[in-house]
Amino acid sequence: MTVTTDPVALNQWVPCAWDGQIPVGGSLDTMIFGQPIHVQRTGEDSYRVAAVDGTTERELPVQVRYTCVFTTLGDTPRPLPEIAEFDEADRRITGCGNVGVNTSPYRLVENFLDMAHFAFIHTDVLGALDQTEVLAYRTEHRKEVDEIWAIDCTFYQPAASKAATGGQLTRYVYRVMSPFSVMLYKNVVTDPSRNDAICVFIQPKRETECLAYMPMAIVDEVSTVGDLIDFQQSIFLQDRVILENQRPALLPLDPTSELPTRADASSIAYRRWLKAMDIRFGILEKQAA
Amino acid sequence: MSVARELWTGVALDDQIQAASSNPVILDGQALAVWRGEEGPVRVWEDRCPHRGMRLSFGFVRGETLRCIYHGWTYATDGQCLAIPAHPTLAPPKTICASTYPSETRYGIVWTKLDGGSNGAALPDLGPDEGWEPVRSLFVHAAASPVLEALLNCDLGQQGPVHMVAENAAEVEIGPELRVLVAVHAMDDERTALHAVARGPRAASERAGLARRLERLRDDIERA
DSSP states (O other), X not given: OOOOOOHHHXXXXXXXXXXXXXXXXXXXXXXXXXXXXXXXXXXXXXXXXXXXXXXXXXXXXXXXETTEEEEOSOSSOBOOXXXXXXXXXXXXXXXXXXXXXXXXXXXXXXXXXXXXXXXXXXXXXXXXXXXXXXXXXXXXXXXXXTEEEEEEEEEEEXXXXXXXXXXXXXXXXXXXXXXXXXXXXXXXXXXXXXXXXXXEEEEEEETTEEEEEOOEEEOOSSSOHHHHHHHHHHHHHHHHHXXXXXSSSSBOOSTTTSOOOGGGHHHHHHHHXXXXXXXXXXXGGGSOO | OOOOTTSOEEEEEGGGSOTTEEEEEEETTEEEEEXXXXXXXXXXXXXXXTTTXXXXXXXXXXXXXXXXXXXXXXXXXXXXXXXXXXXXXXXXXXXXXXXXXXXXXXXXXEXXXXXXXXXXXXXXXXXXXXXXXXEEEEEESSOHHHHHHHHHTOOOSSOOOEEEEETTEEEEEOSTTOEEEXXXXXXXXXXXXXXXXXESTTTTTTHHHXXXXXXXXXXXXXXX
């Protein structure tokens, strides 16, 4: 495809590498929104990103946060979200690399927001086949930050995290921070007063081709970084099979094309929000005839 | 050849669709889930859960229901949603229904048509349903029209003329005791499936030989 002309999509910060993926002095070629880009690591903490069109290069803005290297094609991008947990001294901050998923970015966000699939796709880990009920929760459009939140979420989980030693009723708060990024707070198994923070930042390469990055700020003094990454990646790979077999891969915003139920309240709020911002990239109804 | 939507097309051999299984099939570019309950006939549905678009060919069968793998939504044989596990006490609204296509099993072949109405030709009529033995299904890298043409001129061994029993099915008589029926199934512009069955006292013993001749037919088409 050609580069998207959708101003809403262009004006988002998106990840284009994870910090550490490229050795100092090295580079990689990748793509965002159909635009080929070149990512160079110029120093220990410095990167240069450029849009590449044939032999000409146009330098793009860069920032390194939440274990990722972010860039944008827009002139007035929506700021990156503030996630305070990544600044807490005792947090285990880890990036989990990235995983390629051939679908639209919105299918990824909706999967991340969805508790109803835990029992079926993450059986005996994040859900159990004899406890499939999704209890009522609330969704909010927080206008001051223009984010979608789902609060008061609870779900029974046999093994909620790497640190879990048994089943628990896990409390979740979900936060959609941009069309291409989402996170959750879930109560820590060993300390009910604190929440693990787990994010998904999506690099949309093309409309139905993404790389997903999963930065986490976890409270866990025992597990190794390798254990934490293994747990998160094994969950994500179970989801990928689903994500790549939803049809259409593009997201339909017409409310009659897919039929939600109460458990999908967060997805309903997310789709309304996308519709209101008139985003076109990766949206079924916005394809050129 | 584009498939006439009101035309019955053979899309699988009945004995290939195992009990309690759901299977992906493509007909004229449309993704279908071809599934069978723990007992009972084969059903042909759109390969898409109406909830979040997950392929129902990934689904799992319990009794005579098909359940979507993503969230366990449970569908009866008429497509009606019976249960949503996220809300165990909720009676699903009648509007939640999987899209179904007509399906009939005849002569050991599962037939369907994309137009659900009663328009169009009837199923091929070759007499009684009993006694047909599966030969095999083959997948050819070619559009349906050259496959049909090659089938009309094929040599299955000491045969009479090939005659069309429908726009997309042919019958061949091989001597007095062996009849072969081949359904031509257009998957898309580049792929065609053939589903062959045979009837007569020699049907079982000739099965392997017929399958080899059909494979040769495929090789000839793909080389052409």
